[in-house]
Amino acid sequence: MDTDPTTTACAVYSPTLNFENAWTLTAGTSVFSAELIAIAQALKHIYNLDDHPLEVMIFSDSSSAIKTIMSATQTNNEAVSDARETIASLKSSGTATSIVWIPSHTWIEGNEKADRLAATECTKQNGNKIANNLSAEEIISLTKANWRDDLLSTLRQCQKKCIQVRTRLGVIKWHQHNNRKISTCLHRLRAGHHYLNSFRYRIDQESDPSCRHGFEATENSQHLLLTCPKHENHRTRLRLFLSGNHLPFEEDTILGLNLAIDPRTQFKIRNLLANFLVQSGVINSI
Template sequence: MVFCDSSSVVKTIGSTTPGYNETLHQIIETISSLKSSGTQTTLIWIPSHVGIHGNEVADRLAQTECTKPSGAKANHKLSPSEKMSIIKNDWRNDHLLYLKSCQKASIQAMSRTGLTKCFHHRERAITVCLHRLRTGHIYLNSFNHRVDKDADSSFREGCEAIENIKHILIDCPKTESHRRKIRQLLATHNIELSINSLLGLNMALDTTIQCKIRDTLAKFLTKTNLVNIV
C-alpha cells in the first residue's frame, strides 16, 4: 500500500496515457512486475501530509534539504519534454542577456523575451507608432536633421522648438488641449509625466496602469495626427 499526496500523480499512473516521464513509466513497470509475481499494489491519495506521521517526517526532511542541502541526490532521468523545457528556458535567459547588451531603454525595460503586453495595441498603426517612439527610429524633423544637416529640425506646426519626441509628447503647447486626459490620468496615480512613463518604459508601474496610459496616449496620437507623422 502506497500513500501519495499528489492526486495528479495517482491519476497519471492509473491512466492509459501516462505521458513521457521516465520515472512514471518506471513506477508503472514496477507495479506491473509486482502484479505478475502475485503482489497487489494499492495507491491511496491523501490530502496533504496532515495526520500521516511518515509523510510529515518526509515533509520536514524535504524542507531541511531545501534550506541546508546535504549533497544527497536522487538520480531521476528527465523526460524529453522536461529536457526541452530546460533547454528553452536556458536559451531565453541567454538571449535576454545578449539583448541587454544594447543600452536602449526599450531593451533595458525587458524582463523576459517575447511580447510585452503594454507595448502592443489593437490597432497596428498605433503599435508601429509606439515602437518607433520607443526605439527613436522616427520620421520627426530632429531625426531627419541628423541624416540631412540642411533639413529643418524645428516643429512642422510652427513652433520654433526642435521637433523631437519630448516636444511632441510633453512640451508642445499646440497639442496641450489633447494632452489634458494624459495629465489627469498620471496625476490620479501620482505618476510623473515623462517619456518613459508614457511609452511603457517605467518598470515601477504595474501592467494595468501601463495599459491605461498606452490607450490614453493612443487617443492623443490619433487626435493630433501624430500617428501618421511619426
C-alpha cells in the same frame, strides 16, 4: 514536491514506518516528474523493508502522476517505469499496492509535512541528490529556457530602453493596440525610429531638427509627448490621470516602459496616449 527557480526537490513522509526523506533532483526536472519520483522512492523504500506488508497505501496530491503510473500508456519518463516495476515486484512478493489521491494544501498533516521537507531540501547547497535522467520533454523545455535566457541577455546589450527593460521574451500586451496605425506609432516612439525632425537629422545632417511648429526645441519624442505647447490642451487628460495616480509625467511612464506600474494602469495610460496621438494629429507626424 517543491521547486524554486533553480532547484526541484521531492519528499516522502511515513509516520507508520517512522520514515522521512527528501531529495534534490536534476536541474530541469519538472513538477510532474518530481511527483512521480516521490511515489517511486516511497515504493522502493517499502520494497526494501525486511518484512513486506500485505497491503500498502501511498498518498499523493498529484492526480496526473497517479493516473500515468496506473495506466498502460508508454512513456519515456524513467520514474514511471521505476514505479510500475516496483509495484509489480511488490505484487509478486505478496504486497498489494494502492496509490490514492488527496487534495493539496488542505492541512492534511502527512502531505504538509512532505511539502515542508521538500521546501527545506530546496534551500540546501549540498542536499541529498538523485541524479535522475530528464525526459525528452524536459530536455526540450530546458533547452528552450536556456535559449530564451541567452537571447534575452544578448538583446539587453542593445542601447534602446524598450529592449533593456525586458525581463522575458514575448509580447508586452500594453505595448500593442487594436488599431494598427496607433500600434505602429507607439512602436516607433519606443524604438526611436520615427519621422520626427530629430531622427531625420540623424540621417541627413543638413535637415532642421527643430520643432516644426516653430518652438525653440529639438523635435524628438520627449518634446512631442511632454512639452510642445502646440499640443498642451490635448495632453490634459493624460497629465491629470498620471498626477491622480501619483505617477511622474515622463516619457518612460507614458510609453509603457516603467514595468513597475501594474498592468491595469498601463492599459489606461496606453489608451489615453492613443487618444492624445489621434486627437492632436501627432499620429500623422510619426
